[in-house]
Amino acid sequence: MGAGFVWSERIATHVYREDHPLKPKRLIAVRDTLERLGAFTRPDARVLTPRAATRDEIERIHDPDYVEAVMRASQDPDADYTEWGLSAWRDTPPFLGMHEISLLTTGATLTAMEEVLAERLRVAFNGSGGLHHAMRRRASGFCIYNDPAIACRLLADRSLRVAYVDIDAHHGDGVQAAFYETDQVLTISLHETGRTLFPGTGFADERGRGAGAGYSINVALPPFCDDPAYVRAFDAVVPPLVERYRPDVLVTQQGIDPHFSDPLTHLQVSTHAREHVVKWFAKTPYPWIAMGGGGYSLDAVRRTWSIEFLIMLGAAIPDELHDPDPPIHGGDARASVDAAVDEAVRDALAAAWT
Numbered sequence: 001m002g003a004g005f006v007w008s009e010r011i012a013t014h015v016y017r018e019d020h021p022l023k024p025k026r027l028i029a030v031r032d033t034l035e036r037l038g039a040f041t042r043p044d045a046r047v048l049t050p051r052a053a054t055r056d057e058i059e060r061i062h063d064p065d066y067v068e069a070v071m072r073a074s075q076d077p078d079a080d081y082t083e084w085g086l087s088a089w090r091d092t093p094p095f096l097g098m099h100e101i102s103l104l105t106t107g108a109t110l111t112a113m114e115e116v117l118a119e120r121l122r123v124a125f126n127g128s129g130g131l132h133h134a135m136r137r138r139a140s141g142f143c144i145y146n147d148p149a150i151a152c153r154l155l156a157d158r159s160l161r162v163a164y165v166d167i168d169a170h171h172g173d174g175v176q177a178a179f180y181e182t183d184q185v186l187t188i189s190l191h192e193t194g195r196t197l198f199p200g201t202g203f204a205d206e207r208g209r210g211a212g213a214g215y216s217i218n219v220a221l222p223p224f225c226d227d228p229a230y231v232r233a234f235d236a237v238v239p240p241l242v243e244r245y246r247p248d249v250l251v252t253q254q255g256i257d258p259h260f261s262d263p264l265t266h267l268q269v270s271t272h273a274r275e276h277v278v279k280w281f282a283k284t285p286y287p288w289i290a291m292g293g294g295g296y297s298l299d300a301v302r303r304t305w306s307i308e309f310l311i312m313l314g315a316a317i318p319d320e321l322h323d324p325d326p327p328i329h330g331g332d333a334r335a336s337v338d339a340a341v342d343e344a345v346r347d348a349l350a351a352a353w354t
């Protein structure tokens, strides 16, 4: 049924702060690579122009007071917004126009969602989305409005059962928090353990509450987790739980900061493990809304998201996009990473609903 690629020049050229690690311009390299490979001229490919999200949509997840604060920061970034998680020299700085651009990055995810729900596409990818750390009343970890949570909420509002799978290196804490007490959205996050990485959460015992007990699944991977260990963890947890849950729709956050070259994290995943994972998403029968997320090694972002969109199209993947020589542990390191992954898998499965 085809794959959509959401594209906006305006999103791809905005800047958080000159020295900030999240560089929206990374999306230009993804688009240029796909264009060079002829991806967009395939009959099953569509380039989608995003709409802006509405304030009502944002407020399905965020507190109106927080939205007001972001709107003020957007016009007057030099005032003090630290109580809202916005701070000039920290992770999430206020900047001119931040509200408007954040409405557009969220709207880009909603555009993807609408095309998939209307059955015009099987999958649509918004590389600028996946801002999974934003909380109800607080910006966090480069994230202002939580577009994955907003999309999952709007899907749940339509009485759809949603499986949200987050493969960013960081725990999808904001999305988990939004659906902690409901079984209508299953959240599964595979990430580097909070013992060594921001935001410090995402342990298996965070399993949801009330009706949501067992519907927040966390696989806390050891730092230095490589391809064989990562693929084993994914296969042991994600396919069985998603299939047991039987969602109406699949929502994925595909941050590529687990890559071994990423400067902010310690996982050692390569394009090969990601191909395995995203091919599983592609072969499921569910309508699929896909987002980007973290990714601070710009060439890893370019190659991996290009691979992932080609998978969405069912197109061949040229060797030039793959890591030629991914790190694979041997000896004692192999045994210790494998043991830690086995424990993470066991704990995650034990926390799931029955």
Ligand SMILES: [Zn+2]
Binding pocket: 168, 169, 170, 255, 257, 293, 294, 295
């Ligand atoms: Zn991340």
